[in-house]
Amino acid sequence: MKKISLLAITLLVCSALSYGWGFFGHKVVHQLAIYNLPKQLQGFYYKHQNYMIAKSIRPDERRNDDPTEAPRHFIDIDVFGEEAINTMPEAWEAAAEQYSVDTLLKYGIVPWHVVVMQERLTNAFKQQNVDSILYYSADLGHYIADAHVPLHTTVNYDGQLTEQKGMHSLWESKLPEMFAQTYKLNAKQAEYLPNAEKQIWKVVRNTYSLIPNTLEYEREVSKNFTDETKYDRVERYGKMRQYYSDDFAKAYQQRLGSMVEQQMSAAAQEVANFWYTAWVDGGKPDMDKLMYQQLTKAEKKQLKQEKKAFKRGELFEKDLVIAAKKADKE
Ligand SMILES: [Zn+2]
Numbered sequence: 001m002k003k004i005s006l007l008a009i010t011l012l013v014c015s016a017l018s019y020g021w022g023f024f025g026h027k028v029v030h031q032l033a034i035y036n037l038p039k040q041l042q043g044f045y046y047k048h049q050n051y052m053i054a055k056s057i058r059p060d061e062r063r064n065d066d067p068t069e070a071p072r073h074f075i076d077i078d079v080f081g082e083e084a085i086n087t088m089p090e091a092w093e094a095a096a097e098q099y100s101v102d103t104l105l106k107y108g109i110v111p112w113h114v115v116v117m118q119e120r121l122t123n124a125f126k127q128q129n130v131d132s133i134l135y136y137s138a139d140l141g142h143y144i145a146d147a148h149v150p151l152h153t154t155v156n157y158d159g160q161l162t163e164q165k166g167m168h169s170l171w172e173s174k175l176p177e178m179f180a181q182t183y184k185l186n187a188k189q190a191e192y193l194p195n196a197e198k199q200i201w202k203v204v205r206n207t208y209s210l211i212p213n214t215l216e217y218e219r220e221v222s223k224n225f226t227d228e229t230k231y232d233r234v235e236r237y238g239k240m241r242q243y244y245s246d247d248f249a250k251a252y253q254q255r256l257g258s259m260v261e262q263q264m265s266a267a268a269q270e271v272a273n274f275w276y277t278a279w280v281d282g283g284k285p286d287m288d289k290l291m292y293q294q295l296t297k298a299e300k301k302q303l304k305q306e307k308k309a310f311k312r313g314e315l316f317e318k319d320l321v322i323a324a325k326k327a328d329k330e
Pocket residue numbers: 018019020059060073142146
């Protein structure tokens with residue numbers, strides 16, 4: 001009995017760390033991605049909006065019982081040297097030949113896994129298999145969103161190597177949860193990606209370029225705080241743990257400016273681009289025919305309202321963000 005609960009606690013503690021975007025962020029990204037889709041796909045995804053949002057976090061949950069899951073969420077690219085971000089072979093086979101599969105798995109494989117998921121989703125469209133389309137859309141979206149979090153692209157993933165421990169959840173969970181309602185999350189219709197592999201590497205390189213500021217701004221802001229004001233200390237599982245305080249998060253968010261909201265918008269944009277591209281490459285099946293039920297009049301009206309609010313940056317104000325609704329939070 002004691003063993004079981006200890007294991008459960010260990011899993012809980014481990015899994016609290018390095019969840020890309022936190023649950024809240026992933027859910028928001030998937031909701032927004034649907035608004036960016038073109039008409040031929042939007043009805044289908046909107047019909048399954050609740051699924052897409054709820055399952056946006058499934059890959060993180062899977063980490064608890066699947067040991068092969070963890071490396072799919074990140075890439076510690078700088079472990080291979082300062083230039084690795086520009087020199088790492090984009091194709092899996094070439095990278096594996098250079099560094100070995102074991103080494104790549106150890107330091108994370110997110111860009112390569114996105115390519116695998118993209119192929120599976122494309123196949124699902126080809127086969128017009130609704131279950132698979134939904135399943136792989138949700139998983140693919142999760143990994144693409146993770147690739148937009150700067151601390152998912154460095155071996156210093158929690159600031160632990162630079163005495164900034166705790167930065168991971170500060171950036172990807174605390175900030176979005178505290179400030180998303182003030183973010184200007186913008187919309188742009190999905191674009192076809194001629195080369196999904198190239199695109200995800202472009203994303204990773206851009207995300208990686210944000211690391212210096214991510215860390216440097218934390219140091220700058222820290223100058224105005226003492227240890228007491230910078231952290232909240234709480235006891236968890238009999239151990240004292242410290243988290244960044246709300247006041248610190250506020251100051252840090254201000255210093256970061258639009259970084260988090262830009263990454264969130266970009267993630268939603270990119271998720272839509274990949275879904276749309278898989279659909280095109282899958283032969284553009286007629287999605288209306290794959291719906292067990294067309295959108296009702298009320299649903300069409302609701303979708304229109306949500307898209308309008310999204311365009312105006314009023315989703316939060318109008319309480320249309322599903323992950324931010326009270327019932328979802330509990
Ligand atoms: Zn993740």
